[in-house]
Amino acid sequence: MRLPTRLLRRRLDSNKGDFxxxxxxxxxxxxAGAASLCSWAAIRSGAGLVTLGxxxxxxxxxxxxxxGEVMTFPLPGTKDGSLNTVAYKKIKDFSFxxxxxxxxxxxxxxxxxxxxxxxxxxxxRKPIIIDADxxxxxxGSLSLLRRSRRAAGDIRILTPHPGEMARLLGLSVKKVxxxxxxxxxxxxxxxxxxxxxxxxxxxxxxxxxxxxxNKSGNPGMATAGSGDVLTxxxxxxxxxxxxxFEAAKFAVYLHGVAGDMAAEEKTQISLIASDIIDKIxxxxxxxxxxxx
Numbered sequence: 001m002r003l004p005t006r007l008l009r010r011r012l013d014s015n016k017g018d019f020x021x022x023x024x025x026x027x028x029x030x031x032a033g034a035a036s037l038c039s040w041a042a043i044r045s046g047a048g049l050v051t052l053g054x055x056x057x058x059x060x061x062x063x064x065x066x067x068g069e070v071m072t073f074p075l076p077g078t079k080d081g082s083l084n085t086v087a088y089k090k091i092k093d094f095s096f097x098x099x100x101x102x103x104x105x106x107x108x109x110x111x112x113x114x115x116x117x118x119x120x121x122x123x124x125r126k127p128i129i130i131d132a133d134x135x136x137x138x139x140g141s142l143s144l145l146r147r148s149r150r151a152a153g154d155i156r157i158l159t160p161h162p163g164e165m166a167r168l169l170g171l172s173v174k175k176v177x178x179x180x181x182x183x184x185x186x187x188x189x190x191x192x193x194x195x196x197x198x199x200x201x202x203x204x205x206x207x208x209x210x211x212x213x214n215k216s217g218n219p220g221m222a223t224a225g226s227g228d229v230l231t232x233x234x235x236x237x238x239x240x241x242x243x244x245f246e247a248a249k250f251a252v253y254l255h256g257v258a259g260d261m262a263a264e265e266k267t268q269i270s271l272i273a274s275d276i277i278d279k280i281x282x283x284x285x286x287x288x289x290x291x292x
Contacts, residue, residue: 001250001253001287001290002287002288002290003250003254003284003287003288004242004246004250006240006241006242007046007237007240007242007250008288015048016048016049017048017049018048019046019047019048019049019239019240020046020047020048020049020099020100020235020236020238020239020240020241021048021049021051021097021098021099021100021239022042022047022049022050022051022098022099022100022102022235022236022239023051023053023073023091023094023095023098023100023101023102024038024039024042024050024051024052024053024101024102024105024232024235025053025054025083025091025101025102025103025104025107025120026038026039026052026053026054026102026103026104026105026106026107026228027052027054027055027058027062027105027106027107028055028058028080028081028082028083028106028107028108028110028113029055029057029058029080029081029082030081030106030108031105031106031107031108032054032058032061032062032065032106033065033106033225033228034105034106034132034225034228035052035054035062035066035105035106036062036065036066036067037105037225037228037229037232037273037274037277038102038105038228038229038231038232038235039052039066039067039070039232040066040067040070040229040232040274040277041228041229041230041231041232041233041236041276041277041280042102042232042233042235042236042239043067043069043070043232043236044232044236044277044280044281045232045233045235045236045237045251045254045280046236046237046239046240047235047236047239047240048239048240049071050067050069050070050071051070051071051072051073051094051098052066052070052071052072052073053073053075053083053087053091053094054072054073054074054075054083055074055075055076055077055078055081055082055083055084056074056075056076056077057077057081058077058081059072059074073090073094075087075090075091076090078110078112078113080108080110082107082108082110082112082113083107083112083113083116084112084113084116085112085113085115085116085119087116088116088119088120088123091116091120091124092120092123092124095124095126098126099126099127099238099239100126100127100128100129100235100238100239101120101124101126101127101128101129102128102129102131102231102232102235103117103120103121103128103129103130103131103134104117104129104130104131104132104133104134104135104231105131105132105133105227105228105231106132106133106228107132107133107134108133109133109136109137113133113137114133114136114137117133117134117137118137118138118141118144121134121137121138121144121145121156122144125154126154127154127155127156127157127238127244128154128155128156128157129156129157129159129231129234129235129238130156130157130158130159131158131159131160131227131228131231132164132227132228132231135158135159135160135164135167135168136164136167138158138168139167139168142168142191145191145192145193146191146192155193155194155244156191156192156193156194157193157194157195157196157234157238157244157247157248158193158194158195158196159196159198159227159230159231159234159248160195160196160197160198161198161199161227162176162177162180162197162198162199165183165187165197168187169183169187171183176197177199180197180199180201180203181203181205181211181213183197184197184203184204184205184211185203185205185209185211187205188205188206188207189205189207189209191207192207193206193207194206194207194244194245194248196230196234196248196252198227198230200217200219201213201214201215202214202217202252202256204245204248204249204252206244206245208245210245212245212249212252214249214252214253214256215256216252216253216255216256216257216259216260217255217256217257217259217260218256218259218260218263218268219268220259220262220263220266220267220268220269220270220271221255221256221259221263221271221276223271223272223273224272224273225272225273225274226255226259226273226276228273229255229273229276229277230251230252230255233251233254233255233280234247234248234251236251237250237251253287254280254283254284254287255276257283257286257287258276258277258279258280258282258283259271259276259279261279261282261283261286262275262276262278262279265279
């Protein structure tokens with residue numbers, strides 16, 4: 001499967017603003033790495049500008065591990081180093097100047113943070129990718145997805161693994177795994193979103209009934225941070241102008257190809273999330289050379 005021309009060709013008079021301003025709300029005192037991995041993947045996937053919205057208490061730590069090209073936007077935090085609800089106004093004001101918002105990686109389940117996440121999902125009119133603790137905040141509050149559907153440009157992309165999907169629906173993981181395609185399609189249609197149900201043969205579905213079953217990737221990618229990398233790639237592709245379903249579909253495929261290349265070099269046993277990021281350029285080159 002070849003990447004869309006929109007990603008592979010750039011006008012000579014392009015500027016960084018043409019390729020997406022991404023605002024990633026991620027990280028906490030315990031999970032600073034999630035923010036770093038997500039931002040690395042977004043900018044390596046072609047995003048023009050990436051800003052990390054992080055608790056101010058971990059700003060210095062994040063600066064040491066994030067890409068130098070990624071900016072930080074320190075925000076009010078809780079005592080345990082996660083984002084505080086009072087950060088909402090700053091986040092909303094800043095969001096007017098961005099194209100894509102990411103919510104979730106490493107944010108924790110702190111009550112104040114979870115309240116903030118809900119306010120963002122319900123109140124900010126931007127495309128939002130919801131992952132990890134962003135998904136946890138939606139448990140019991142799925143109606144927020146319906147209320148946030150104000151226009152096509154306000155699409156929400158959810159990226160749960162089977163355990164998170166099971167929690168969202170109140171089902172067992174076994175039930176989810178036995179009905180992956182049907183569950184993904186029904187959920188996407190019911191809530192008007194794009195769903196990426198991760199795992200072996202990741203399922204991507206949208207509210208219009210489009211569905212894609214991925215075949216790239218390997219078991220070595222079942223490692224901490226791999227999902228943060230995928231979220232960053234989705235954000236990067238969405239910021240470059242792909243539609244929500246296309247951005248998710250091609251991100252999942254590229255993520256898998258990069259993971260396969262990393263596993264070939266490092267072995268599945270030794271593969272870690274940052275290895276996937278390192279292989280993104282090679283994976284793009286490989287996909288670029290495929291016949292249309």
